[in-house]
Amino acid sequence: MYARPRSKLIGLLYLTPALVFVTAFTAYPFVQMVWLSFNNWTLITPPRFIGINNFTRALGDDQFWVSLGYTLEYTLLITPILMIGGYALALLVSPNTPLRRFTRAVIFIPVVIGLGVSSLLWVWLFDPRVGLINQALSDLGVIDEPIQWLGTDAWVSTWSIILSVVWKVLGFGMILFVAAIHAIPHEINEATMVDGASFWQRTRRVTIPLTSPTILLVTLISVIGSLLAFDQFYIMTAGQPFNQTATAVFYVYLNSFPYLKLGYGAALSLILALIILVFTIVQMSLTRRRRA
């Protein structure tokens, strides 16, 4: 329908506001960001063109590479937890019994809270003086001395943050997995039941393979989300100790805003965007091969 020649124009007309908007507020700023990355600019003085200096500087910037490395480490640590945890929960709550539906709904609640708000909440829980985590552990007799969860030891801090993020986003993967499990055709399940396969055999042979596109999708989302991690680190450790927990986006932010090095910040953003693009492409091609 609508195949009349004029309809092309009419269609374009409907699309125009969105196109204009995206061009003005996404594409144009992106182009400007690229331009900025070749400039030295402090916001309070005029921009100065410096060629690729920002990029060569990034290559020699130890902290940038430390931050990038740490971000990758964090991604590698948290992604399996989110995937396996989310999937296990999905298997547990996918049956549509009232209790499991309720559990599903509750697990998803933290997803709708802002990450910043949830991070503030966890800062309070982890606080060595007024925090309830140390209090609970000492009431249970697990610890004698309060533990400094955040900012003293990089490894402890990382796991503390991971705990808070897992709490916050586990429901996201779970809900997608549940939907994927629900979408498995009845007949396939029944067929395996007839074969007398156990729950775990079914999970391994049927459920997981049939939901693999969703698994890949959630992996991609988790990986990208983790590579762009900012709020939780900004709030919970601010890079402590010794800037060992400063993520890549945190470092970009630090340069762009508090240090007023907008050109350098833009260059770092560009490098980061490129890395994420590579991840996305790799993941996509994996998906495609899987399908073929």
Add this chain to the structure above:
Amino acid sequence: MTAIPMRAPLSRVWWRVWAGRNRYLFGAVCLFIVALMLAPIALSMMASVKSTAEAAAVPPTYIPGSLSLDSYERLWTYQAGLPAYLFNSTATAFMTIAFALALTIPAGYALARFPIPGKELLFVYLLFALIIPYQALLTPIFLMFAQLKLTNTLVGLAIVHTAIQLPFSLYIMRNSFEAVPRELEEAAVTDGANSLQILIRICIPSVVPAIVTVALFAFVTSWNEFLGALVLMSKESTFTLPLILASARDETSLGGTDWGMLQAGITISMIPCIGIYLLLQKYYVSGLTSGAVK
């Protein structure tokens, strides 16, 4: 569907035995998980109604010894006052909803129904920007807004929130329009209705769930968004709730954080999002999963 098929073959019997034996175990596991997930939220809400002294007490208490709205009172009169910040946040969120719908309804309709040349490319263009961290775009956006006099305005902030939210909204909208049976429209076409009439009379009523989903996500994004607001708003009177919460934590730094007021702020920030989610769970979840597994 349920994981357990309706008709029970032989194996179903031992499945039931196995499941029966484990039913209580699973039930207990579920309840344990529920408690774990709710605990931080509940503890925070309870801390927000502790008295000022109790909220700062060392060692801390789990459950308030007495109820007190002191923390909320302090928040209420904090700087320009909580009502002003609530208004800023709400107004921005509703403008974001309006912008997102005004842009994506026609665009979704166009993408689903019109033979636009290069449609796929245009669609990707509208979505692809998302792999650029939007934080990176804030500097150039700030510059542009400075020239347009949009900094320190709620409209400007709503535009940024719309830009963040647009691709998702568009994706949902296009899928929904595509799912509207074409037969519905054919009668109208024969009656000589034009495309706008068809959109308003036939398509929009069919995509109401998508509209709710888009509005919902626009609201939550805008309500929670921080960095964009931080960059665009330099006047305290234009701050949104997350900004003032952040500065509240900072403000009291000289004598230690005012934990009670912070928890009150966290509670007030969480309630609308959780409330809306619980009320409109169906749209929330379907919005998330739409297309993911079909």
Add this chain to the structure above:
Amino acid sequence: MRTDLKLPALAIVAVLMVGACSSGTPSSSPGGAASVAPGGSAPASAPASVAPSEAAAPTPEPAEACAQSQDPNAMQMWERSGGNKGMVDILVCAWNAANAAKPINLSYIVHTEMVAKIAQGVASGDVPDLMGMDLIYAPQFENADQLVDITDQTKDWPELADVSPGHKTVATFNDRLFGVPLYADVSALFYNKDLFTQAGLDPDKPPTSLAELRTYADAITKLGDDIKGYYLPGNCAGCNIFTVGPLMWASGATIEAEKCGSEPLVGDGVKQVAQWAREMVAAGNVPEGARAETGATFAEQFGSGKLGMMGTGNFNIVLARDQMKDHPFEFGISLLPGVEAGKYASFIGGDLVVIPKGSKRIDDALAFMHYLLTDESQVELYAKALNLTTRTDPKLTDNQYYAAEPLIADVAKALAVGRTPYTLTFFEQINSPQGPWLQMLQKAYYTDEDLDAVINKAKDDMKAISCT
């Protein structure tokens, strides 16, 4: 396309949603550190009326409506938030009461965002008519040509002759004047006389060198019962430049790189103080929790009565007096010493009032500046609130309010040995929680890394920063 693009598109969409549901509320004062709090740039005078219970859970003072004039003709003024609020509210309220025709509408900006916020205001042409600025950042904005030169308008003000020298230094750029003091903070050594006595030390003989400080601290820590000899704010860059910086200066060292090409961290004092601090921490003279100190609880440490000595600022007098109501103790104030006995130093901090370019009310803003410097304001506003006067004329400092609180005179002695760092990149070199200054000190305090290597790394970083 439907199938081919579906997954990529969905992935992108989903990524967005992660963002959507997750963009939240980064506090500008991370639990870790971004708080630039007390110290070089922050301490700012504590509100004079903090009751003990409130000191533990401070209540922001009720909005001082008198400082927020709603008059359409009001001048717009920005000021950083923090403990300075009490004092600045008093100043603006007094002005508004006396100048109903040109009142000020004061708004506060989170202090960690101050540099960025002002820069944003400048870039968008949306600047206030006047602003209170952390004095330490003034050179950065003077250099960028963003402030109004007030040299000519103020050349006949006699009050400028005895204005706090630290403030004057940073308010001056290329021999031109850009601001006057809004208030002053100065660091000194506070010591608990009761604990001195208990530890068998002479309460009237505060330490005159770092070695003595160490010996005294050891003696006090031995008292046990959570009592510690000294305090080192482990995660607060500003607190450290405010209180540890002077130890280095008093030991003959310099800290920041003033401009590109100048050498930072010069002198043996840097390593000596770092080594001294490392040993202080190792000897258990510093409370365990100090490592997490972001500045949030810095000001309430001394008043707890559990510290023998602490480097802090004049704002701490009033606060400690309020805090000790349920556990009274005697305390004294001396100067922060160096390696060599009898050498002292101090950090003079605080805020300036400046006029951003683009202000529409330059004359009125100048009138407010002049008002702050008058004899009457100095005594009846600053001294009465037990804050330091921003002028050093003895006829002002010799007032009834200071007479009633002799410690003010002791802390004011620090002004004579005080200095204010001068660099265009102060935030990045010194005050940033992620910057080289704090990184260096943390490695000195909490690791065994070779101090020469640690200091050299900080030197390289500071030099690189000063040249960008």
